[in-house]
Amino acid sequence: MKSLRAILILILMTVFATASASADDAAPVEIRTPEELIAIADNPEGNYVLMNDLDLTGYDWPSFTFKGTFDGNGHTIINIHWTKVSDETQVTYDGNRKTYDTHFAGFFAILDHATVKNVRLPGVDLFVENYEGDCFLGGIAGYATESTIENCEVSGTIRLDVTGKMFGVGGIIGYGNGVIKNCKAEVTLVNIDLDAKNRDEEFLGGVCAAGYPDIDGCEIQISGFLSDHGYVHSGGLVGMYIVYPKAFKRDGYIKNNKLTGFITFFEDNTNRRAYCKESYGEVMDWYFTTAGDSNKYSFKRDERKKYDVNLLPHGECKNPDFEETKVEATCQDPGYTLHTCKTCGYTEKDNYVLSAHHFPETYETITESTLTTQGVGEYTCSECGAKIRKALPTLTPVPTATPVPTTEPTEAPSKATTDTINESKSGSGVWPYLLIFFIGIPLGVIAALLYRRHRIKKLKRLRKARRAQAARAARLHKESDD
Ligand SMILES: [Zn+2]
Numbered sequence: 001m002k003s004l005r006a007i008l009i010l011i012l013m014t015v016f017a018t019a020s021a022s023a024d025d026a027a028p029v030e031i032r033t034p035e036e037l038i039a040i041a042d043n044p045e046g047n048y049v050l051m052n053d054l055d056l057t058g059y060d061w062p063s064f065t066f067k068g069t070f071d072g073n074g075h076t077i078i079n080i081h082w083t084k085v086s087d088e089t090q091v092t093y094d095g096n097r098k099t100y101d102t103h104f105a106g107f108f109a110i111l112d113h114a115t116v117k118n119v120r121l122p123g124v125d126l127f128v129e130n131y132e133g134d135c136f137l138g139g140i141a142g143y144a145t146e147s148t149i150e151n152c153e154v155s156g157t158i159r160l161d162v163t164g165k166m167f168g169v170g171g172i173i174g175y176g177n178g179v180i181k182n183c184k185a186e187v188t189l190v191n192i193d194l195d196a197k198n199r200d201e202e203f204l205g206g207v208c209a210a211g212y213p214d215i216d217g218c219e220i221q222i223s224g225f226l227s228d229h230g231y232v233h234s235g236g237l238v239g240m241y242i243v244y245p246k247a248f249k250r251d252g253y254i255k256n257n258k259l260t261g262f263i264t265f266f267e268d269n270t271n272r273r274a275y276c277k278e279s280y281g282e283v284m285d286w287y288f289t290t291a292g293d294s295n296k297y298s299f300k301r302d303e304r305k306k307y308d309v310n311l312l313p314h315g316e317c318k319n320p321d322f323e324e325t326k327v328e329a330t331c332q333d334p335g336y337t338l339h340t341c342k343t344c345g346y347t348e349k350d351n352y353v354l355s356a357h358h359f360p361e362t363y364e365t366i367t368e369s370t371l372t373t374q375g376v377g378e379y380t381c382s383e384c385g386a387k388i389r390k391a392l393p394t395l396t397p398v399p400t401a402t403p404v405p406t407t408e409p410t411e412a413p414s415k416a417t418t419d420t421i422n423e424s425k426s427g428s429g430v431w432p433y434l435l436i437f438f439i440g441i442p443l444g445v446i447a448a449l450l451y452r453r454h455r456i457k458k459l460k461r462l463r464k465a466r467r468a469q470a471a472r473a474a475r476l477h478k479e480s481d482d
């Protein structure tokens with residue numbers, strides 16, 4: 001009996017193991033709409049693939065923790081709009097390994113053993129205003145642990161105005177670790193410390209504000225603006241390289257990266273540190289290799305000593321005067337409005353529209369539409385030659401009117417009209433039955449009634465004749481008797 005139970009348990013375990021294995025191998029969930037994208041928040045451990053470009057205008061992007069795989073499939077997401085940071089917190093460590101329960105925001109607020117790849121986020125506009133608390137922002141993720149970010153692109157502005165003790169802004173991630181590989185960021189990063197009285201820890205980096213990510217083959221263009229009444233840790237790639245928790249050691253790498261740009265900052269602090277370097281501002285643990293000179297830098301460290309005016313992009317232009325240029329979307333890239341200051345040359349982009357092919361009105365019919373089924377037409381992009389097939393609408397029935405005689409030569413009927421006409425002909429098959437029903441039956445009834453009347457009259461005449469005949473016979477009989 002016991003052995004039977006053991007065998008049963010073994011069978012059940014095998015079934016469950018097979019089931020869970022096939023769930024892992026299952027095809028990714030395909031995403032085609034903003035609603036489907038936002039619904040990832042409800043099932044954050046899933047495996048997803050983006051099937052087309054998405055415009056999130058009008059949607060509020062949720063800040064959530066993602067634990068699955070998201071494959072952007074080379075597609076673009078534009079106009080992501082955030083209003084809040086994550087409810088969930090993660091522990092962050094400052095240079096003294098003091099810990100903070102910290103909130104996050106990014107395309108994914110938190111990545112936990114997750115993979116994000118092949119997604120393009122142009123024109124990111126993530127601005128968290130007047131935040132009270134500890135907070136990090138990043139283009140792909142506010143926080144990442146044991147996660148991989150690969151072949152992703154971010155451009156736009158990420159800004160945090162905050163009253164807290166521990167905060168920062170990064171181009172790809174805010175705080176954390178994992179692998180960041182072959183990513184591109186062209187970002188304006190702004191971090192303003194709103195509390196001038198208390199010293200805090202502020203971080204900023206083109207790839208990561210603080211943490212120990214492995215970074216390989218990334219191309220970063222940074223415009224950094226950092227205003228702090230505390231301790232500044234900033235770098236073109238990483239603000240502070242720190243391995244945590246305490247006593248944890250590992251060998252990492254930062255290699256093959258290309259950095260251009262600048263960080264303009266002030267550190268309002270008599271106990272000055274003012275970390276700002278092209279590569280990594282402060283290094284807590286040198287448990288990583290830079291693989292020789294494989295990183296390429298073109299960077300400007302721009303420290304200011306005036307502490308009463310926060311540093312902002314275009315903040316120093318004396319006479320701002322913008323002109324707008326509309327940059328049309330191409331087959332590959334989104335379009336946008338370019339704002340250029342005529343005084344100083346500073347530029348900003350907004351009003352993004354998705355990349356689009358240029359399809360003419362005409363198409364080649366692959367399958368013709370009928371009254372009940374949609375046909376298929378193939379359009380060819382006039383710019384790149386790409387072909388796409390679209391469903392054609394079903395034909396609309398044309399009401400059949402009595403043809404008006406005309407002396408004008410009539411055009412040959414279009415294909416659609418011919419089809420419609422054919423359809424109407426076959427549709428007219430019910431008319432004979434209707435005619436029989438509405439005219440034939442009443443006529444039959446009338447005929448029957450007339451025939452009945454005629455028979456009754458004939459009978460009456462016959463009876464009358466017989467009665468007359470009988471009377472005559474009786475009369476004759478009486479006469480012969482007399
Ligand atoms: Zn200007």
Ligand SMILES: [Zn+2]
Pocket residue numbers: 331356357358381382383384385386
């Ligand atoms: Zn095209």
